Amino acid sequence: MAPKRVTVVGSGNWGMAIATIIATNTERHPEFEKDLTVWMFDEEIEHKGVKRKLSVHFNETKENVKYLPGVTLPRHVIAEPDIKKAVGNADILIWVLPHQFVPKTIENMGPVKEGAVSVSLIKGGLELEGGKLGLCSDLLRKLLKHEVAVLMGANVANEVAAGQFCEATLGCKSAEHQGTLCKLFDCLSFRVNAVDDIPGVELCGALKNVVALGAGFCDGLDYGGNTKAALIRIGLQEMKIFIRHFYPDAKDSTFLESCGVADLITTCFGGRNRKCAEAFVRSRGSKSWDQIEKDLLGGQKLQGTLTAQEIWPVMKAHGLCQKLPLFTTIYEIAFNGKAPWGIVKLPQGMPASAFAVDDGFFDKK
Ligand SMILES: NC(=O)c1ccc[n+]([C@@H]2O[C@H](COP(=O)([O-])OP(=O)(O)OC[C@H]3O[C@@H](n4cnc5c(N)ncnc54)[C@H](O)[C@@H]3O)[C@@H](O)[C@H]2O)c1
Incomplete structure (x- = not known):
């Protein structure tokens, strides 16, 4: 051949x-x-x-x-x-x-x-x-x-x-x-x-950029590792809820692949979305996302803000905002003028762990 x-x-x-x-x-x-x-x-x-x-x-x-x-x-x-x-x-x-x-x-x-x-x-x-x-x-x-x-x-x-x-x-x-x-x-x-599992892999890749904005907000507020780890955990959980809503067959094991938890972690510590979100908070509302992208990325494109804008109408149309308090808060901080410290004041009622066996995270044998 x-x-x-x-x-x-x-x-x-x-x-x-x-x-x-x-x-x-x-x-x-x-x-x-x-x-x-x-x-x-x-x-x-x-x-x-x-x-x-x-x-x-x-x-x-x-x-x-x-x-x-x-x-x-x-x-x-x-x-x-x-x-x-x-x-x-x-x-x-x-x-x-x-x-x-x-x-x-x-x-x-x-x-x-x-x-x-x-x-x-x-x-x-x-x-x-x-x-x-x-x-x-x-x-x-x-x-x-x-x-x-x-x-x-x-x-x-x-x-x-x-x-x-x-x-x-x-x-x-x-x-x-x-x-x-x-x-x-x-x-x-x-x-x-x-x-x-194509949808599972692809949606993990897209949604982690939204969580990374939240991680950048935390950095801009000078929170430490514990707070960011909590945000990563909640972010993973909301990624799962969002993905499962549209693709019930997305596999649990996909979240434990590189495209899932590993990409989420690296993006919340490095990468351009985190960096620009930190700058957004530090600028105290004086700079638009476009300006921050221009100042910090040298021609590269910011993806997390676009994805947050893409999923927002989807979340609203499907009544998902209450089930996804972190995604909602990130959107509101990024685009609706909500105070950044809202990121650590999420509504109560989060399940204790994304990995609880009884919440359906792991595939049932
Ligand atoms: N950079 C990373 O670390 C990374 C890692 C994994 C996945 N990704 C994903 O890869 C994809 C590409 O990101 P990137 O980081 O390579 O891009 P980038 O932001 O570094 O660069 C922008 C690209 O867009 C091109 N471009 C600008 N105007 C254009 C036009 N009118 N028509 C066509 N192309 C145009 C530029 O030539 C350039 O190649 C994104 O979806 C991103 O999320 C990026």
């Missing part, structure tokens, strides 16, 4: 970091074509006083100075600014764009190869459709008309790019594709475990 061509659609912080992992695997596994294409949304950059296109600079230096500065990618990672050329021949498409850019990108890209398969690394992009909660992978599946898997985990991009050990969870229904896709991502520093 001809080696499979792989294209990474997106070249931000995570797109570049995952390209370093994939490029190692396309080089060592003969079932993949060695050259790895990365679709690069082209921008004019100024680096050391010289102005030029980001893709031109990348292809010459193999460094994405805007989104992953200081990391040199392998020579066989090639930036392609033309979306049609980037995806036209690909057998495997790796989606790693901020979700707000997905529809336009697909609209511009033309046909994909028959039999191609996609993996979405996108966190967020939730939408209420006829009473059902639609996922970003659903949208990709609908628009691309081929199988879409997801990959989520405790994977802060800069740490992955530095080669630090971490784990990730692949959500994939087809056993045939599970094997190939694990091979594409898995290596000694990036261990991948495959499960078949």
